[in-house]
Amino acid sequence: MDLDREDLILSEDYVSTIDNEFINISSEFDVVHFEKIFDVEKSKFVINLIVSVLNECMNELAILRSVNLQNDLGLNPDKLLQYTTVEERYMGQENHAEYRINSTNSNFDKLAKDINMFYVLFKEVCQEIRAYGTYNVMQDTFEIIKRMQKEEEDLLEDEANQEKVIKDLVNCREQERIENIHTIEETNSKIQKLKFLVEDIYIYGQHEVQYFNKWEQSRMEQNILKNKGKEQHYETIISKTNIKMQQENRCDNELERYFEETRNDAMEEIQQWMKQYDEDTEQLESNIAELKINLDEITEQRIIANEKYAKRQAEIDDWLEYRRIKEAKELQRMKEIKAATKIQAWWRGVMFRKQLGPYRKKKKGKGKDKKGKKKGKK
Template sequence: MFATVLEETLNGLRILAECNNELRIHKTKTDKPLLLAMKFNVKQPDTTDELDGIDHQNLGCMEYKLKKLVADRKYLANVMISTYTELALHNSFQCLVGFVNQAVHRNDHLPLLCEDEAKNKIVRRDLSKQLRQQRNHIKSVIYDTDVKIDDLKSRVEDSVLYSECRSRYVDNWQLARTEQHLQTIKDKETIPSESIELYKRKNELEQRIHSEIELLINISINDTLQKVDDWMTKYDIDMEAIDLKIQYKKNDYQNMLDKRVELETTIEKHDTLIKDWKQFKEEREKARQYHDKMTKSAITVQAWWRGLIVRRQLGPYKIVKNKGLSVGAARKKNVS
């Protein structure tokens, strides 16, 4: 009877795992990188510790919850299968006792882990304190060094400013002497230079007038010739454009006619494909409903028949009445 209970429990676990579609979808989304790597034969790193890669700051995420749920279900299924196998083969519960002892040992080992964690926190606090002291020392040294560097920079800037002032004074003095000499030369050469410039301007004015008159005449002649050429060119271009436009219109009409015929053919093909697809979906849905109905019916009949033979003690559950044996011994012999 205990083996039958284990068998029913395993069937219930398997049905629970297979029927929870939402959980399976979340698990598939979570394991998507691993599934893609397995699909394309990407070698995975060997991980001996199951705690590797766990973020301690995000322990409540959906990925860790799903992994914990799947691990618990696998562990429970392994316990049930091992117990059922040992009970069927050796008629003992040593495997179940081993799992229980393992759980007790794990609970006993938990306080030691908590104590180690407390010690590690104390060590980490001391190291953090030393690190802060070292950082403060480094900051003080850096501050003193920056002060010395600023002092040296200020000295260098003062020397540069003094040299710039001296050079500016010398340059201005040289400019003043140069302007004085230039003004003296200009005062002596002003009257002859003005006479020369006057005659130069008159000569340039006459030359400019002659050149402008000649340029105007040439521009008028060139404009007349250009207009004649433009009108002749415009006539030729307009005739070519009209002929080209007529040819384009012919080609567009022919293309639209071909496109219309092609679209009509495509629409007819699409109508045929849509009808075939609708018929295929209807037949597939009927077949699926029939398969689901037959599966559920078979499960119901199997459960009813198993309950019937257990209640009425038929088949392997039938009680054999042997002489010289008690009722309890006979039942134990039948079960074994």
């Protein structure tokens, strides 16, 4: 059956539907189902039935192949589906949809490839069933498809995780870029401020240098004028000092003459005083001799007076001791008299209170008692 591509418009949904049918075909070929058929009855009828079904599938695939003839890669009966790793399938490939299971492609490359794969698979299965009554080729092919599909699902899941990580890294990079931009802007602002500050400092330094030079020049002129005034002042002082030195020299000469005359006068006066000293010394020595004689006499008189004083002092001490003893005895006698008087008074009081001795009550007669009673009645 020959159909042109222009007679049939295939959309992406149609291609996806066909691709899903191929996956359903692979899942519907249940190994257990075939084993049950072959276990029940291994007859030519069943084999021919299965082969006819597979031939019908091959005819439908041929129709699809004729529809997608533009992208057909050509049948290769000796080339079955072989397991290839994810790296071998996708590394260096620009169009990954051509190799991805359950994917759609507007160029229909993968559709043509899947048609060829199933066509060759069904053909090999038919030959194996006719020859041996087994379908190992189909089992191996479906295992390869499931394994490759599982690897692709893992790869897609890992890709999603990697995209999330990449997105986080991109966000982090963008945030760092913004922070770096802010830092650069702040740095540029600081550099601009520092540049202005350096310019201000440079201009201020130039003005300072000019001001310092002018100030130094004016200070030198002022110091020159001041030093000239000081020089004139010191020259005046020097001239006055010279005049004063001349006067001092004159005074010094006059003082030397005065001191010489004064020294001569003092020497004469010293000679006179030495003579006077000798005379006074002789007079004092004679007076001292007389005083020594008088001192000896006074010393003898003092010794005699001391002896008399000691004798009389002993007599006075004896008399004072006698008077002290006498006064002590008199004082003791007075104390004894006073104590005896107090004792007698105390004893009289005791005898009176106790009615002892002469203070004892006397016994009275009867007549006297009656008189006493009568007197009491009155």
